[in-house]
Amino acid sequence: MQSENPAVALCGIGKVFESGVVALDRLDFNVGRREFVSVLGPSGCGKSTALRIIAGLAAPTSGEVVWTEGAAPARRIGFVFQEPTLMPWANVAANVRLPLKLAGMSARDAAPAVAAALARVGLADMAGAYPRELSGGMKMRVSIARALVTQPQFLLLDEPFAALDEITRFRLNDDLLGVWQTMGGTVVFVTHSVFESVFLSSRIVVMTPRPGRIYDEMLIDAPYPRDDAFRTSAAYAAYCRQVSGILHAAMSAEAAP
Amino acid sequence: MMNAAAPGPLPGAVRSRRDSVLRVLLPVFTLVAGALVWEAVVRVKAIPPYVLPAPSLVLATLVSDGAILWSSLLATLATTFQGLALALVGGVGLALLFSRSRLVEYSLYPYAVILQVTPVIAIAPLLLVYLPQHAAVLACAWIVAFFPVLANTTLGLASVDRNLIELFRLYGATRSQILFTLKLPAALPHMLGGLRIAGGLALIGAVVAEIAAGSAGAGSGLAYRIAEAGYRLNIPRMFAALLLLSVTGVVIFALLSALSRFLLRRWHESELAPGA
Numbered sequence: 001m002q003s004e005n006p007a008v009a010l011c012g013i014g015k016v017f018e019s020g021v022v023a024l025d026r027l028d029f030n031v032g033r034r035e036f037v038s039v040l041g042p043s044g045c046g047k048s049t050a051l052r053i054i055a056g057l058a059a060p061t062s063g064e065v066v067w068t069e070g071a072a073p074a075r076r077i078g079f080v081f082q083e084p085t086l087m088p089w090a091n092v093a094a095n096v097r098l099p100l101k102l103a104g105m106s107a108r109d110a111a112p113a114v115a116a117a118l119a120r121v122g123l124a125d126m127a128g129a130y131p132r133e134l135s136g137g138m139k140m141r142v143s144i145a146r147a148l149v150t151q152p153q154f155l156l157l158d159e160p161f162a163a164l165d166e167i168t169r170f171r172l173n174d175d176l177l178g179v180w181q182t183m184g185g186t187v188v189f190v191t192h193s194v195f196e197s198v199f200l201s202s203r204i205v206v207m208t209p210r211p212g213r214i215y216d217e218m219l220i221d222a223p224y225p226r227d228d229a230f231r232t233s234a235a236y237a238a239y240c241r242q243v244s245g246i247l248h249a250a251m252s253a254e255a256a257p
Numbered sequence: 258m259m260n261a262a263a264p265g266p267l268p269g270a271v272r273s274r275r276d277s278v279l280r281v282l283l284p285v286f287t288l289v290a291g292a293l294v295w296e297a298v299v300r301v302k303a304i305p306p307y308v309l310p311a312p313s314l315v316l317a318t319l320v321s322d323g324a325i326l327w328s329s330l331l332a333t334l335a336t337t338f339q340g341l342a343l344a345l346v347g348g349v350g351l352a353l354l355f356s357r358s359r360l361v362e363y364s365l366y367p368y369a370v371i372l373q374v375t376p377v378i379a380i381a382p383l384l385l386v387y388l389p390q391h392a393a394v395l396a397c398a399w400i401v402a403f404f405p406v407l408a409n410t411t412l413g414l415a416s417v418d419r420n421l422i423e424l425f426r427l428y429g430a431t432r433s434q435i436l437f438t439l440k441l442p443a444a445l446p447h448m449l450g451g452l453r454i455a456g457g458l459a460l461i462g463a464v465v466a467e468i469a470a471g472s473a474g475a476g477s478g479l480a481y482r483i484a485e486a487g488y489r490l491n492i493p494r495m496f497a498a499l500l501l502l503s504v505t506g507v508v509i510f511a512l513l514s515a516l517s518r519f520l521l522r523r524w525h526e527s528e529l530a531p532g533a
């Protein structure tokens with residue numbers, strides 16, 4: 001089923017680490033333009049590895065990543081790690097400016113984009129603060145602003161909210177959906193939370209335990225924008241039950257030979 | 258244990274303020290008490306100054322020999338800071354080289370360790386044979402001081418957040434961008450920690466070399482004054498020079514600590530409120 005209009009396709013991706021660990025085995029899936037896809041799976045199933053391969057941070061041992069619009073230049077991808085991954089010696093504005101700085105842009109030229117990215121995550125007045133002075137949720141917002149500053153068409157997030165408390169996580173989920181709808185791009189969101197993936201995604205792909213491959217996938221057909229009403233709706237609960245069922249089945253599935 | 262003996266728990270702020278006052282007052286008290294006992298013993302037992310000078314005589318000598326001691330102090334300070342500067346450049350430079358090339362690291366690191374563990378007092382006479390005196394003294398200061406900078410900077414460079422390195426790669430950073438925008442700033446706290454240790458060691462290296470040069474050299478550093486005063490049994494001047502040396506060591510340490518605090522204030526020891 002899924003994307004008739006794929007933006008990127010993973011074709012038979014395999015990844016064997018030098019240690020001999022087989023992290024991924026014939027992983028196939030497409031991501032469509034403007035989709036919000038969650039990759040759901042138990043810890044250690046290879047979600048991060050898959051995301052890093054999409055981003056070009058790691059090379060697959062076999063298979064290939066096909067971008068329909070040719071090669072993916074770095075500036076079209078924004079990446080958010082599980083930890084905020086900020087430079088502690090630089091203030092918020094300098095951290096957000098980093099991708100533009102590395103591309104050779106002066107601080108003055110980058111200022112409007114930095115201000116816009118900070119405004120988008122609700123941190124317009126924190127430009128001068130240092131990471132130490134921020135809460136966990138604020139640091140994560142800075143990290144997202146940094147990913148947005150190049151106006152990427154693809155936003156890849158690796159369990160970005162796993163370390164946050166629930167209230168903060170809900171707020172950031174809401175904000176992320178807002179960002180996705182205004183950026184008009186594609187999001188690939190890695191998580192191990194059924195609830196989070198159902199709330200956010202237009203589609204969920206469920207992975208098997210190591211070696212990771214796609215077990216099943218599911219469209220979440222609820223309309224956007226989604227808010228607290230959706231979070232408490234019967235439809236949401238039903239989706240969560242269904243996805244939990246798929247995840248449990250995936251956990252006990254032996255990797256096919 | 259101390260809390261158990263206290264009558265009741267003190268509010269944290271009061272306790273920490275009382276603590277910091279005590280931390281200043283108690284050492285001063287120890288110093289004054291020690292000096293008074295020393296003074297009393299010397300006077301009561303009428304110990305001659307060439308055996309043990311009273312603290313008052315040491316202070317008087319500090320004033321009367323002020324000119325000669327001051328110029329010696331400046332000479333020692335100059336060597337110490339030159340040695341420290343070379344240690345900083347050499348230590349950081351080697352650490353960068355090691356982080357670039359494993360082969361270079363494997364080839365050289367054991368010798369850096371050997372240089373560090375061989376007592377400098379044993380190396381100094383050899384250096385004095387082969388090098389002009391000032392160069393030999395500098396070399397000694399460098400030998401003892403560069404290693405903490407090297408070891409700490411290496412540690413700092415190795416502890417750069419892996420994800421940050423990946424982020425830089427993702428955005429196509431060049432090697433020099435990774436070095437100057439990421440690795441060096443990330444290693445700065447470790448580097449400064451190494452420099453703080455190196456400051457005291459550079460002074461030790463300079464002093465050891467001056468002592469080794471002894472009467473053979475035309476040296477004029479504080480340690481040379483100590484050796485010279487020793488030959489002449491001018492014990493008060495030995496004490497005065499020694500006092501100056503340890504004060505110098507403390508001042509160097511305090512200066513480097515202040516430098517470190519200044520450079521890292523927003524980052525590590527930030528006490529600033531968020532810019533609301």
Ligand SMILES: Nc1ncnc2c1ncn2[C@@H]1O[C@H](COP(=O)(O)OP(=O)(O)O)[C@@H](O)[C@H]1O
Binds near residue numbers: 021
């Ligand atoms: N650099 C690496 N070297 C060796 N093994 C690795 C490396 N990175 C990940 N792995 C292994 O690959 C498997 C998948 O890891 P990962 O992609 O991080 O899983 P997830 O993100 O789903 O928790 C794990 O068993 C992990 O131990």
Ligand SMILES: [Mg+2]
Binds near residue numbers: 047048049158159
């Ligand atoms: Mg992971």
